[in-house]
Amino acid sequence: xxxxxxxxxxxxxxxxxxxxxxxxxxxxxxxxxxxxxxxxxxxxxxxxxxxxxxxxxxxxxxxxxxxxxxxxxxxxxxxxxxxxxxxxxxxxxxxxxxxxxxxxxxxxxxxxxxxxxxxxxxxxxxxxxxxxxxxxxxxxxxxxxxxxxxxxxxxxxxxxxxxxxxxxxxxxxxxxxxxxxxxxxxxxxxxxxxxxxxxxxxxxxxxxxxxxxxxxxxxxxxxxxxxxxxxxxxxxxxxxxxxxxxxxxxxxxxxxxxxxxxxxxxxxxxxxxxxxxxxxxxxxxxxxxxxxxxxxxxxxxxxxxxxxxxxxxxxxxxxxxxxxxxxxxxx
Amino acid sequence: xxxxxxxxxxxxxxxxxxxxxxxxxxxxxxxxxxxxxxxxxxxxxxxxxxxxxxxxxxxxxxxxxxxxxxxxxxxxxxxxxxxxxxxxxxxxxxxxxxxxxxxxxxxxxxxxxxxxxxxxxxxxxxxxxxxxxxxxxxxxxxxxxxxxxxxxxxxxxxxxxxxxxxxxxxxxxxxxxxxxxxxxxxxxxxxxxxxxxxxxxxxxxxxxxxxxxxxxxxxxxxxxxxxxxxxxxxxxxxxxxxxxxxxxxxxxxxxxxxxxxxxxxxxxxxxxxxxxxxxxxxxxxxxxxxxxxxxxxxxxx
Amino acid sequence: xxxxxxxxxxxxxxxxxxxxxxxxxxxxxxxxxxxxxxxxxxxxxxxxxxxxxxxxxxxxxxxxxxxxxxxxxxxxxxxxxxxxxxxxxxxxxxxxxxxxxxxxxxxxxxxxxxxxxxxxxxxxxxxxxxxxxxxxxxxxxxxxxxxxxxxxxxxxxxxxxxxxxxxxxxxxxxxxxxxxxxxxxxxxxxxxxxxxxxxxxxxxxxxxxxxxxxxxxxxxxxxxxxxxxxxxxxxxxxxxxxxxxxxxxxxxxxxxxxxxxxxxxxxxxxxxxxxxxxxxxxxxxxxxxxxxxxxxxxxxxxxxxxxxxxxxxxxxxxxxxxxxxxxxxxxxxxxxxxxxxxxxxxx
Numbered sequence: 001x002x003x004x005x006x007x008x009x010x011x012x013x014x015x016x017x018x019x020x021x022x023x024x025x026x027x028x029x030x031x032x033x034x035x036x037x038x039x040x041x042x043x044x045x046x047x048x049x050x051x052x053x054x055x056x057x058x059x060x061x062x063x064x065x066x067x068x069x070x071x072x073x074x075x076x077x078x079x080x081x082x083x084x085x086x087x088x089x090x091x092x093x094x095x096x097x098x099x100x101x102x103x104x105x106x107x108x109x110x111x112x113x114x115x116x117x118x119x120x121x122x123x124x125x126x127x128x129x130x131x132x133x134x135x136x137x138x139x140x141x142x143x144x145x146x147x148x149x150x151x152x153x154x155x156x157x158x159x160x161x162x163x164x165x166x167x168x169x170x171x172x173x174x175x176x177x178x179x180x181x182x183x184x185x186x187x188x189x190x191x192x193x194x195x196x197x198x199x200x201x202x203x204x205x206x207x208x209x210x211x212x213x214x215x216x217x218x219x220x221x222x223x224x225x226x227x228x229x230x231x232x233x234x235x236x237x238x239x240x241x242x243x244x245x246x247x248x249x250x251x252x253x254x255x256x257x258x259x260x261x262x263x264x265x266x267x268x269x270x271x272x273x274x275x276x277x278x279x280x281x282x283x284x285x286x287x288x289x290x291x292x293x294x295x296x297x298x299x300x301x302x303x304x305x306x307x308x309x310x311x312x313x314x315x316x317x318x319x320x321x322x323x324x325x326x327x328x329x330x331x
Numbered sequence: 332x333x334x335x336x337x338x339x340x341x342x343x344x345x346x347x348x349x350x351x352x353x354x355x356x357x358x359x360x361x362x363x364x365x366x367x368x369x370x371x372x373x374x375x376x377x378x379x380x381x382x383x384x385x386x387x388x389x390x391x392x393x394x395x396x397x398x399x400x401x402x403x404x405x406x407x408x409x410x411x412x413x414x415x416x417x418x419x420x421x422x423x424x425x426x427x428x429x430x431x432x433x434x435x436x437x438x439x440x441x442x443x444x445x446x447x448x449x450x451x452x453x454x455x456x457x458x459x460x461x462x463x464x465x466x467x468x469x470x471x472x473x474x475x476x477x478x479x480x481x482x483x484x485x486x487x488x489x490x491x492x493x494x495x496x497x498x499x500x501x502x503x504x505x506x507x508x509x510x511x512x513x514x515x516x517x518x519x520x521x522x523x524x525x526x527x528x529x530x531x532x533x534x535x536x537x538x539x540x541x542x543x544x545x546x547x548x549x550x551x552x553x554x555x556x557x558x559x560x561x562x563x564x565x566x567x568x569x570x571x572x573x574x575x576x577x578x579x580x581x582x583x584x585x586x587x588x589x590x591x592x593x594x595x596x597x598x599x600x601x602x603x604x605x606x607x608x609x610x611x612x613x614x615x616x617x618x619x620x621x622x623x624x625x626x627x628x629x630x631x632x
Numbered sequence: 633x634x635x636x637x638x639x640x641x642x643x644x645x646x647x648x649x650x651x652x653x654x655x656x657x658x659x660x661x662x663x664x665x666x667x668x669x670x671x672x673x674x675x676x677x678x679x680x681x682x683x684x685x686x687x688x689x690x691x692x693x694x695x696x697x698x699x700x701x702x703x704x705x706x707x708x709x710x711x712x713x714x715x716x717x718x719x720x721x722x723x724x725x726x727x728x729x730x731x732x733x734x735x736x737x738x739x740x741x742x743x744x745x746x747x748x749x750x751x752x753x754x755x756x757x758x759x760x761x762x763x764x765x766x767x768x769x770x771x772x773x774x775x776x777x778x779x780x781x782x783x784x785x786x787x788x789x790x791x792x793x794x795x796x797x798x799x800x801x802x803x804x805x806x807x808x809x810x811x812x813x814x815x816x817x818x819x820x821x822x823x824x825x826x827x828x829x830x831x832x833x834x835x836x837x838x839x840x841x842x843x844x845x846x847x848x849x850x851x852x853x854x855x856x857x858x859x860x861x862x863x864x865x866x867x868x869x870x871x872x873x874x875x876x877x878x879x880x881x882x883x884x885x886x887x888x889x890x891x892x893x894x895x896x897x898x899x900x901x902x903x904x905x906x907x908x909x910x911x912x913x914x915x916x917x918x919x920x921x922x923x924x925x926x927x928x929x930x931x932x933x934x935x936x937x938x939x940x941x942x943x944x945x946x947x948x949x950x951x952x953x954x955x956x957x958x959x960x961x962x963x964x965x966x967x968x969x970x971x972x973x974x975x976x977x978x979x
Contacts, residue, residue: 041821142911156912157684186683187848188909191892195908213822216851216894220901239898257826258896259855273833274826274855280791516737520799523698524752524806525725538742 001072003174003207004030004053009066011045011052011231013284020284022048024231024292026066030175030207035198037222037239038211039254043281045231046211050177052076054091055083071174088119092168096180098160102152108136108163109148112170119171135166140196158189162196169200176201179211194221215258219243227251230282230292233312237322247315247324249299253277291326301328363614366607373604377423384417389572397590407592409582415592418574419600425575426604429486429568430555433493438548440494441501446540448502449509450532460506467499471554472561479567489568493558497551504547508540515539542619549612553605560601576601637842638672638695638728638810643704645687645694649917662917664690666866668704669943672810677836677843679857679874681850681889685913686863688846689733692812695844696728697721708810726756729803733815735795739787745798746783749773752805772801777831793824800831804839812844817852829856850893854878859950862886865916865924868943872951882946882953885925921965923956935960 011023023045030036040046051057052064053075068075070090078086087093095101103111112132116123123131129148136144139162152160161181168176178197182190198221201208210221218225218239225242227235227250235248246252256275279296288294290306297305304310304327312323376383392412400407406415448459466474478492512518518535526534556576562568563577571578576597583594645665664687672678682688693699695706697713706713708724716724729752732738739748749769753759759768770780776797787795796816803811813832817825833856836843847853853860854874861871862885870883881887888907895901909928914920920927926936933956941962943952954962 041823158912186913187850187894188683188888188892189912191894191906192908195906214894215822215896216901219896219898220894222898243896243898254823255896257823259826259829259849259851260895273830276826276830277823278827280793516732516734517740519698520730520732520738520802521740521751523696523725523730524802525722525755526751527722527755530755534743535740539740 002029002031002069003034003071004209005067005069006049006053007067007069009049009052009068010064011048011057012063013048013057014061014063015285018285021287022231022284023052024287026228026231026233028226028233028236030209032174032207033201033205034224035201035208035210035222037218037225038209038228039213039215039218039225040228041213041281043284044228045284046228047179049228050093050179050209050211054087054093054177055080085119088115089171089173091175091177092171092173094161094164094168094176094178094181096183098157098164098184099152101164102160104152107149107151108155109133112136112148112163112167115167115170131170132166135170136163138200139163139166139169140192141166156189157185158192161185161189161193165193165196165200169204169206172204173206175207175209177209177211180213181210182217183212183214190217197221215243215255227254230287231284232292232309232325234293234326235322235324236312237315238320241320241322245322247322247329248293248326249297249328250277250293251324253298293326297328299328360614360617362610363617366610366614369603370607370611373423373607374427376420377427380421380424384414384420386414386417388418388421388574389413390417397586397593399590400592406596407590409579409593410586410590415579415596418579419576419596422574422576422579422597423600423604425486425569425573426556426559426601429490429493429559430552433490433555433559434497434548434551436490436494437497437501437551438544441498442505442537442544444498445502445505445507446509446532446537449506449540450513450528450536456506459502463499463502466495467503469496471496472558475558475562476565476567479562484567484570486569486573489559489562492562493555496558497555500551501544501547504543505540508543509536512536512539542616545619546612546616549608549615553608553612556601556604556608635673636671637674637709638670638844639707640668640670640691640695641705641707643668643670643691643694643706644702645690645699646702660917662915663687663866663919664916665694665701666916666919668866668868670861670868670871672842672844674809674842675840676858677845677856679853679860680844680846680863681848681853681860682863683848683889683913685865685916687866687916688863689814691863692730692814692844692846696725696730696812698730722756726752726806727808728810728812729806729808730812730814731796731799731803731816733818735792735799735819736787738799739795741787744784744786745773745790748787748798749783749801749805752802756806758806768805769801772805773798775804775835776801777827791824793820793827796820796824796828797831800828800835804835807839808841810842810844812846814846815848816845818847818849825852832856850878850889851895862889865914865919867924867954869925869955870951870953871943872953873948876948876951880947882951882958883925883955884929884931884957886953888930923954923962931957937965939964 007027009023009026013020013022026049028036038046052062053068057064064076066076070086109129109132112135113125113128116128116131133144133148136147141147141159141162182193185193194217197208200206212218222239225236225239226233227242227248229250235242235246235251242251243255246255253275257277259274277296282288282292282295290308291310294300294305310325310327312325315322315324315329390413394412395408396410396412398404398408404414404416406419409415444459444463448456474496475492478495479488482488482491513536518531521531521535559568559575560577560580563575564581568577569575579597580594583597586593643665644667647662647664649660649662668691680688680691690699694701701714708728713724746769749772750765753765753768759765769783773780773783778794778797817828820828829852835841845853845856857874859872860874860877861868862877863869864885870877870881870886877886881890888909891904891907907930911928914927922937922939923941926932935956939956939960939962941954941956943954944958944961946953946958
C-alpha cells in the first residue's frame with residue numbers, strides 16, 4: 001500500500017487582499033521507501049501543501065479540500081485529536097531552520113523524550129531516555145549520552161538538524177516530510193544530512209517527501225520529482241525523466257537557469273549566459289485564467305494556452321510515468 | 332533562449348504614501364480612532380478656551396455658590412460661585428500646556444541623549460546612561476516635588492519639573508531602539524557609500540528608531556497630565572486662583588458629600604484625557620510596528 | 633598604473649570574545665580573518681568561496697574598511713586604506729562599493745528607491761541639482777533592468793530580486809571601480825539568481841568593473857569568476873584560475889567542497905563518490921595549530937599539526953594551494969599556544 005496518496009488537494013487562504021489560491025489540485029503518491037521531491041520557488045505552494053496535510057494551517061484562515069490518505073486513512077477528514085496522534089508515528093516533519101524548530105530552553109534529550117512520551121503511554125522515562133540516546137547515535141551524533149543534556153545553541157547547525165531528524169523519526173513514522181531541510185546548511189554538511197536520510201530510509205523503509213528549490217539536491221536524493229508552479233503540479237515523473245528530459249517550459253527554464261559545474265564550457269573557454277525566466281511568479285490572489293505559466297512563457301506554442309489551463313497529460317515514449325501540464329511539448 | 336530581464340515590475344500595487352497608509356491602518360482600530368477624535372476635541376477646546384468658556388474662570392458669584400448642575404451652569408458652581416464648566420475648560424488649557432510642553436522638552440533632551448548613547452556606545456553610552464540612571468532612581472513624583480521645592484511652585488516650574496523627570500524614560504527608549512537600528516544592514520550600506528555619522532543618524536537611524544519613541548510620547552502625555560494634576564492637588568503646581576484640574580480636585584474634596592460636582596467633573600476630565608492618550612498610544616504601537624503593519628495591510632512579501 | 637587594484641597583506645580581523653566566567657587567555661579571540669594576502673587585479677572577477685564561518689564576508693567588509701582590521705594592510709589603488717582619514721575614506725567609498733546579501737534588510741524601509749539610489753550622489757556631491765540627480769537615478773535604474781518610473785516607491789513594494797537590483801544601482805551610483813558582492817544572490821529564488829548573475833556579468837563588462845564575488849555557491853562562483861579563492865577558518869587555502877580550481881583542485885578542502893556540491897544530473901549524482909569530511913568546522917576562536925584543516929582532512933599526516941602551511945604554486949599556472957601534500961612549506965608552530973583545542977561543536 002502506498003504510504004501517502006494525495007488526491008486533488010486544494011488550499012485557499014483568506015488574506016486582506018482577497019482569497020489566495022495557494023494550492024490548486026495537487027495529486028501524487030509516495031510509496032514505502034520512496035523519495036518524492038517537490039520542487040518549486042517561493043510562492044509555488046509547496047510548503048503550504050504539506051502543512052495542509054498535517055493540519056498545521058491556521059483554521060480560521062485556510063480552507064483545505066481534497067483527500068490525503070496516509071496508509072489508508074484520510075488526514076483531511078480527521079478530527080484534531082486523531083490528527084495529533086497521527087503526527088509523530090504517522091508522519092514526522094523536518095523544517096528548514098533547526099534553531100527555531102527546537103525549543104532553546106529545553107535540552108535536546110528532553111525534547112526527544114517529550115515526543116516519545118506523547119505517543120506511548122506505556123513508556124517509562126528511563127526507557128524513553130535510553131531510546132533517545134539510541135536515536136541520537138543512529139543520526140550520527142558523537143557521544144550521544146552527553147548530547148542528551150546539551151542545549152540546541154551548543155550544537156552546530158548540522159548537529160541540530162540531526163537532532164530534528166531524530167525527533168521526526170523517533171516514533172518510526174511511515175512518512176518523513178523534509179521542508180527545505182538542508183537549505184540553511186553548508187554544502188558539506190548538507191551532503192552528510194542527505195546521506196543520513198538515505199541511510200535511515202533504507203533501514204526503516206520510510207517514505208520521504210523532500211521539498212526543495214535546489215535541483216542538485218533533487219538529483220541526488222529523489223526517485224520521483226514533482227515540479228510546482230502557481231499552486232499546481234506542472235510536471236512529474238522519475239528524477240531522470242524530469243531533470244534530463246524536462247518538458248514543461250517552466251521546468252526547462254528552471255534547469256537552464258542553473259549555473260552548472262558539470263556544464264560544458266564553450267569553444268573559446270567562455271561560459272554562456274544563463275537562461276533566465278523573466279518576470280515573477282503570479283500572486284496567488286491573482287492567478288491567470290489560462291495556463292498558470294503563460295504570462296512568462298517564452299514558448300506559447302498553442303492558442304489555448306492563454307485561456308485554458310492545460311491538464312497533466314502522460315507524455316509519450318513508454319517507460320515510467322512522466323506527465324506535464326502543457327500543450328507545448330515540442331520546441 | 333537568453334532573455335534580458337524585463338523592465339517593469341509586473342506586480343507592484345498602486346503606490347500609496349506611507350503616511351496615508353498609517354492613517355488608514357489607524358482607522359481600523361476603532362478605540363484608537365475614537366480616542367484620537369476625543370483628544371482632538373479636547374485640544375481644540377483647550378486652545379480656544381476663552382471662546383468656549385461661558386464665564387470667566389475667576390468670576391465669583393457668592394450668592395450662587397454650590398449650585399448643582401443646571402442649564403446656566405452645566406457643571407454646577409463651586410464654593411465661590413465660580414462656574415465649574417468654565418474652570419474645567421480653562422483648566423484643560425493649563426493641563427494640556429503643561430503636558431505638551433513638559434513632554435516636548437523631555438522628548439528633545441531624552442531623544443538626543445539616547446541617540447548619542449545608543450549610536451556611539453562605550454564611554455559615551457556609559458556616562459550618559461549612568462546620569463540617566465541616577466535621575467531614574469528617584470520616584471517620579473518625589474523628584475518633581477523636590478524640584479518645585481527648590482524652584483518654587485507655579486505652572487512654569489511644574490513644566491520644568493515634569494520634563495526633568497521624564498528625560499530618562501525617553502533616553503532609555505530611544506537608546507534601546509537605536510541599538511537595534513544601528514545594526515541594520517541598510518545603515519552599513521549607507522556607510523559603505525560614504526555617508527557621515529550625522530547623515531546616518533538623521534536620515535536613517537532616527538526615522539527608523541522613531542516608533543517606540545512616538546508611542547512613549549503618547550503614554551508620557553497621559554502621565555504628564557496626571558502628574559500636573561497630582562502636583563496641583565498637593566498645592567505645588569498651578570497656584571490659585573488659576574484653575575487646574577488637580578487643584579479643583581483638591582478644593583472639591585472638602586465638599587464631596589454635599590456637592591459632588593466640584594470634584595467629579597475635573598476628575599472625569601483627567602480620566603478621559605489620560606485614557607484617550609493611552610488608547611491612542613496603544614493604537615499607534617500596533618500601527619507603527621512594521622511586522623504588525625505587514626500583517627494588517629497584507630503588504631510586503 | 634599598476635595592474636593590482638586592491639591588495640591585502642597580512643590582513644587580520646580578530647574579535648574579542650567576552651567570556652562570562654573566569655576563563656582567560658587565547659580562547660578569548662575570534663579569528664574571523666587570520667592572515668590573508670591577496671591581490672585583486674583591475675578588471676577581473678575574483679570569486680571567494682567558503683562555508684559559513686570561514687570569514688569571507690568579514691574579509692570583504694575589511695577590504696572596504698567597514699569592519700576595522702586588527703592587523704595588516706589593505707591597499708586600494710596604491711593608497712593605504714587602513715590609515716585613511718575621514719576625507720580620504722569618503723573618497724575611497726565612492727570608488728569602492730558593496731552589494732549586500734539580504735535584499736530585505738539592505739534598503740532603508742522608510743526611504744524611497746530614488747532616495748536610496750541617490751544617496752551616493754548626495755554624499756559625494758555628484759550631478760548637482762535635483763533634476764540632474766533624478767535623471768541619473770533613472771539611468772541607473774534602467775541600467776539594472778528596472779523601470780525608472782518606480783523610483784518613487786518604497787522597498788516593501790518590490791520583490792527580493794527587484795530590491796537586489798536597487799541595491800546594485802545604489803552601489804553603482806558613484807561610478808565605482810571596485811564592487812564587492814557579499815552573498816549577493818544567496819537570498820534569491822533560483823530563477824532570480826540567474827537574472828542577477830547575468831546582470832552582474834553584463835555590468836562588469838559594460839562598466840569595466842573589478843569584482844569580488846563572495847558566495848558559498850561554488851557553481852555560481854565558477855560561472856562568474858576569472859579566478860577563485862577558497863577560504864577556510866580565516867585563511868585562503870587555495871587560489872587560482874577558475875577553470876583550474878573548479879576542475880583540478882589541489883587542496884583537500886577544495887576537493888571535498890567540490891565533491892559535495894550537488895549537480896542536477898541524476899546519473900552523475902549516482903556515480904559520484906563524495907569525500908565526506910569528518911566532524912564539524914572548528915570554532916574560529918579555537919583554531920587548530922598547524923594546518924587548520926587537519927582535524928577534518930582525510931589525508932592529514934605528520935607535518936600537519938606542526939607546520940602552518942603557506943600557499944605554494946601547484947597545478948596550473950597561477951594556481952596556489954596551502955597543503956603539505958605538495959611539499960612541506962610553511963611556518964613551524966611555536967608551541968606556547970596549547971595544541972589546537974579539540975573541535976568544539978561550533979555554531
